Amino acid sequence: MPHRGGRVIMICSYDLGTSPLYYVKWYRGNFEFYRYTPSEDPPHKLFPYPGVHVNVSNLMKLL
Numbered sequence: 001m002p003h004r005g006g007r008v009i010m011i012c013s014y015d016l017g018t019s020p021l022y023y024v025k026w027y028r029g030n031f032e033f034y035r036y037t038p039s040e041d042p043p044h045k046l047f048p049y050p051g052v053h054v055n056v057s058n059l060m061k062l063l
Helices: none
Strands: 024-028 031-036 044-046
Antiparallel strands (some): 031 044
């Protein structure tokens, strides 16, 4: 569990084989703060939430 004001790195790693990816959603509690839907333009959607800051420069960084 991160400390208040601390940095968190979230990673989504998946292998769907031949199945399509519909979306990835991230929540804090019951509140959705980020959604990635590859079929939409733009594919990334941020939902403002106090205390949650998403670094958009690293959204699609592949490791």
